Amino acid sequence: LQDVRKRVMWWFPFFAVYTIGLIPELSIAWYYKLILALLAAGFWKFLNMFFFDERLMNIIPVSVYLSSKIMMFFTWFVYLVPYVEMTWTKTILFWLNTVLLCYNFYMCWKTDPGFIKSNREQKLQTIIDLAEKQTLTLNQFCSTCLIHRPIRSKHCSACDKCVAKFDHHCPWTDNCIGAYNHKYFIGFLLFLLFMLSWCVHGTLAYWRVNCPFDIYEDGITGILYKVLRTSPWVFWVGTNAMIHIVWVTVLLSCQLYQVVWLGMTTNERMNHGRYKYLYGNFSESHGQGHNRRGHGHGHSHGPSGESKQKGQNPFDRGPIRNLVDILDFQFCGLIRPSRIDWMNLYSLPGQTPPPLGKMNFGVARENYQFV
Template sequence: MMEPEVDPSCNPIQPLYQQEGDNGLNRVDSAVPLQPATTDQQGQGQEDARNYGIVKAVQYGAFGRVQELVEGGYDVNEMDRENVSLLHWASINNRIDIIRYLIDKGAVVDRFGGDLNSTSLHWATRQGHLSTVVLLMSYGADPTILDGEGCRCIHLAAQFGHTAIVAYLIAKGNDVDMIDKNGMTPLMYACHRVFGYDPTRMLLTFGAAVNKTDNALGNTPLHYACLTGNTCAAKLLLDAKAEINVSNHKGQTPIDMAVAAKLPNLVKRLRQISEMRGSGKSNCLTRYTSDKDFRKRVMWTFPFIALFVVGYIPEMTAPVYMKILLALLAFGGYQICRQFFFDENIMNVIPLPLYLATKVWMYYTWIAYCLPYVNSMKLNILFTINTVLLTYNFVKAWKTDPGFIDTNREQKMKTVLDLAETQTLTLQEFCSTCLVHRPLRSKHCGLCNKCVAKMDHHCPWIDNCVGANNHKYFIGYLFFLFGMICWCLYGCKMYWNNVVPFDFYEEGITGVSYKLLKNSPWVTWIAVNAAFHFCWVGILLVCQLYQVMWLAMTTNERLNAHRYKYFHPQHEDEDKGVGHSHDDGERCKHQPKSPFNRGPLSNLIDVLDISFFGLLRPNKVDWKNLYDVPGKPENLLRRMRLNVARENYQFV
């Protein structure tokens, strides 16, 4: 007789959980994990399994012993002395083959058991066993049943942070705002107990109500986030326009709870948003400070005025006291802007207008100060060509879709179901915000709030992501921007050579600096700005070319290479004896190698997408739909389907 096949993902003699002694508790969260078996124990496993009782055989995944006892007459629905069924123990230990066998033999799927009076599906959900959840539901398990604590499966998945299971349950038709016996929603549980962005972020993407209150306390999700100091969840809720001044049954607002929890930063943030929304104390500027668009216009205008004022006040032919007075007024204006109009988005908004302002005043300086001393027509023509190409590449990098991955709701639900059935619904392959299957080399951008194909990084200087569609424009932008800066520095030097000649050897750095500032503070100020931009643009351009040509990596991949398994093929590591793991959070100690490297010249041609009469041929890749490394075997998990029926799936 052939030996029954055992689930390969589980140690056949080592269960994840077992009953704790004779008086063990049946609460799922109190089940005791066993220590890993020693080599001697593993060698004796098959022999020892013959003596297992039915419960222990199920826990340890000893399929042959389970089959022997059941065929010998054991009732699969018999409860043990702790009022727990065999299906419960198989579910908490993720024993897929045994679960199938027990149900085929008549095990009741939705039978209640244990101290929590919950079903096998509840147990599997608490432990985060997605494959078991998928299998049980394919056999008709009902995720909407209340357990002894009044929770449904979606509430358990949310409060234990099992994002993949939450996604699967919603894709199967569970209401994202389903309530438990106390009127609490999954979002409330996530904000209360999960100190991270997921699954809160995913529930919000599914459209969870941010201002719904529970029946028992009248708390909103923001109340629960403030109650426990969950700043990650609070930030997501505030971005989703959650109400700040809602009172619960005790008359407490989220701000009151944050104060009671002694969270000064969160309290400050809540009060700022309250004022911006016009709910706080009003003043003469409230009308404008509460207007998000007006604040953004102020942040956009500020760099143009600031760069002009800093250079123009010293340039003025006015008494010193007048310049000091104007400087004080300018500083006061800055303080007003900082206090009332600059918000938490300042560092994301201001780089682009700062670049544009610097560029405008550099060109003004070239025309007004430098051009009269650059008498070469050839140089002026080259400067004009560089300007046109810089403007073109900047606009294209700024406005081009970098490769955003967009799908409709039905496709998102189908993606969740497909990944769940193929056992690949993990945060490495699934974006819990966009609800899409992440293509290879893609990444979710928190600022754009979208997944980007072959994402390099989000660049605040172009207010856009750099990805598959605009990477070539970004490199062109850096190249011609570097050229423009060099032209500006050259023009300033020509101006100084003709207007205020200097000699470092004779006058020293201090003497030359004083001389230049006294003669034309404006030109000196622009030259200092140009020198600053010369440094960072030059470094960034060199880094980009190095990554593209020699490493064949994006910036994201270079910084996070240890996270991406396609840089560390497992079979190569085993052959070379490199002992490392990508699942324990530790960085690999060897140099990652890109499977996309075709040589420096070919790599550059691929990114720049250059074709030339067949001599230069870029490798065309649809990065939005690439999920496996070309030339490598397809992920085996994608072919290991759980073979569940699809007829009862509803895409909602």
């Protein structure tokens, strides 16, 4: 039964996205459209009542992304291409962007972000170190995975695993963003932004020919009337693309600012005060949540904890080197990324782990596991 629920929830966004645009587009009387809309709403209520499961809601964003992007490509070829002057250069760039977008999305979706694995013997040894030898504090210990967490790692409650250099959990790719797929996430956002721009460009070209308007003469209501009367489908797709451009631009800008300019993960920027290693005081950090390992993990991109002073973050190598590191780009030995094994880094590069004091059992769970 759960497998059926999962399939229904996966395919529902495809039905919803196309129904919203298709019903107004049909060449039938308005009351027939109203009847179809009511039937679609009733079908949604039926599925929501008998098939939707809140525990499986994490699969919805990926399905929404795929359905909306397939809809945009369909609209591009069926509605918009005849109105866009596609030279050979534009055609090559369009298909190159499409291939790179699909590649980066797939790699971001399916690549292991850096899930930290351990066998039974390693888990037992970690517990012994914690309980008997007192060579490990609770801030270094994940009580869910029963492992010794590397620096900059964090436990993801959505994936239920600890992730190396965790940035955040992205619902749109149904995967964590960590050490091994962060570059694909940035590439995904970049080429998605280009694709959305193509869609908006085609939409404006379509309107320019089929329903030319002037903001001063028609006003907002007049423009809406013209574009909706011409093609509700194109309006629906174009509006989606314009809205998506806003959040994709904001997310990409925040990502680049954090990883390139600050040299930080999203989690570290959100919880800057928790991580003393960002100030170069790792030797004093074992008393704070996540101190010894804090791979980032939060999805919000707000400004909290942004009081980074230049030179304090030991992982900040400057904007150019930070960009090279995150993209893992190298060129003939002239450009080389930093090769750090984030799965096994338990102290700052070039430093030995500081001596640990008495275990602090008063650390709240949310301070070291959840953002």
